[in-house]
Amino acid sequence: MNESDRMRRKTRWFMLGAFAVAGIAFAVIAASGINKNLVYYWTPSDLHANGEKAYGATIRLGGMVAKNSIRNLGGSAVEFDVKDATRVVHVKTTTVPPQMFRENIGVVVEGTMVKGGYFQSNRLMVSHNNEYKAPEKGHPVDRKELERMMKSVEQGKS
């Protein structure tokens, strides 16, 4: 083996090593970036089940607006209860509620639990079904639809 071959082999190993280090560094940075920026899709029951974890985490909470719970807080702020079959979460939001917002409608709010035990939201989406159905009274909330909405990222993004 002559000198230049040995050099070439050495540079190859050096390059491989450099790539490996860079790759690991990238993986670590990406993993911590993902970990810090996860958005959880929870129902009120999930939120209660997760206890302390709900404080500070970014959450999309999906459920139904409870009857007689909507109160205006002045300006655009609104508070209301979001419920599922078993649990209720109190929500305060600072954004203007969208056109369709009312009682007994499916909503998804994005925000987090804060001290004082309520859910502080800066984003409110109303269940927005793309299926072609004639308007009906009552508008029963469909769980599937809420799940799809929690995942929906194209509409009403802020």
Added chain:
Amino acid sequence: MIPALGRILILASLLSAAAGALLGFAAGRSRSVDGLKWARRFAYLYSGLIISAALLMVYALLTHNFSVGYVAQVGSRSVPTWVTIVSLWSSLEGSILFWGLVLGAYIAAATYFTRGQYAEYQPDAIGVWLSCAAFFSFLMAGPANPFLTVPNPPLDGPGPNPLLQNHLLMAIHPPFLYLGYVGMTIPFGFACAALIKGRLGHGILKPLRESLMLPWIFQTIAIMLGGWWAYEVLGWGGYWAWDPVENASLLPWLTGTAALHSIMVVERRGILKGWTITLIQATFLLTILGTFMTRSGVFNSVHSFTQSAIGPTILGFLAAALLFSIALLAFRIDKLESDGRIEGAASREAMFLINNLMFVLLTFTVLIGTVFPLIVEAISDKQMSVGRPYFDSMVVPIGAALLFVLGIGPALPWGRATGEQVRKALLPPIAGAVLFALIGYIANVRSPWTLLTLAFGGYAAWVTFAQMFLPMMQRMKRGESAATSFVDAQLRRGRRRFAGYIVHAAVVVVIICIAVSSSMRQSTELHFNKGQTLKASGYDVTFLGVEERSEPHRTSIIGRFDVARNGKPVAHLEPRMNQYQMMREPIGTPDVHSTMAGDFYLALSNIDPVAQTASINVYATPLVMWIWVAVILMGVGALFGLMQ
């Protein structure tokens, strides 16, 4: 009658694609001239059949033939004709048929333009193309049949998804995207053929590069059109949200861009052959992954269709294509011999390599963020997504680094360079960097990343313009007239080079405008009573009242606003809520006043026709328009280079 005819065309296209694929691979093995001839004939036959099937569907849509399943699903007598034509790709089955149409056209064109040449590669390439074609025909023969017979045809249908009727851009964005996505099949075929033959000779580089460049152009424009559409329709004031659907269109673009650069290194130095092939294969695989993500309903969006059950089938195809690619690479990559090696760190080829690594890094960043929630859901059934800050924090530094490489790469010479050469090449453009950053600072830019982007952009702009006209300047120094040197050095002989730098200049504009527009955007929330005037971002917005308007397929509630600045009227804007027939909820549509300096954007969040009140979100964003313009310039520049 039409459903039966359509069904026959689809089945015949499946048969001809499958037969042609087998013939192609067999001819590639036996090097039989007759085999290749027949494979080519089957390729044309497939194209003819699938294009006829798609045109038959267009005819059925235009004649409102509701006995065809797909027409009954998306057709409507009350929508305008352009919406009827757009319906072809507005739902699952039709969009697969449209895929077939585009693939058929691509395969016929690629077969035709490479006839009589590249006999070494063509049979296997045709084999790969027609295998892909057979899969999509199989989808339509089975799980996504557009030509179902409706036993009792309805008198009228619901029309396509209202979000797609809401803006004319929806008529342009999907065809461009398909022309980009589907077109990646052609370079994939050439790349696989090169691996099968174990040779990436100089001869195949031209069709490889051109067949990659053309869909890349469409894909570039399509991504921009998608962002523009989101901006004009969705009403959140931005054009990019890192949502899975957007990422799906970006991923193959990133690897495709990397491949376009590495092909140049193969051409020039004979190195990075295996790497280039890998990038082209990855580009194709990412288009299929994107199709899976957007079409299978794993992500909710305007692109996904609830009734679709083709997810597992597409996933199966993706797995097969991935295995095929990996196996080919594993067994053949050693045969692609390098003709040289990288001479030093301060050389153009080293910069190409860094450029490529950056693009791959970007691809992984976006891919991981997009796929991670799917993996978590598959394993633990927990639902989550990766938030936008992840993408921003990862992509911004890599993007800035890419812009930096875009600046210094073209300044450096190929091969080994002396220290003196390097200094001479790299020092002067610093003036451009300082100039751009200074202009930004004077215009109130304070975000450090944006200032850095401006500096890198200024550097890159300087280098790009110096390089762009270098051949012309050299000729003029030798005493030729400006006109002849321009025509000869820029438009004729140096056209590809000139075109490349046009694209680079446009990229500099795009990146700067993205940085400025996203860091300098101002948003305000306003609540109006009729006649009230409120201030937002230096503008006076007056609410004139609510108007209701009826059209055959929709009714609109319109908020009428006058916008003025310093007492002078600027624009009259009418953001609206559109209520479509057969749909429960209204869709908000914003209204935008665009100028060269920036956009003023109003979106309704709440409007009450009875009380005559309205709540709106106001966004003032600088330089947005230049993103659309510069991306179109990227496409035009690349097309200009391609037409040599």
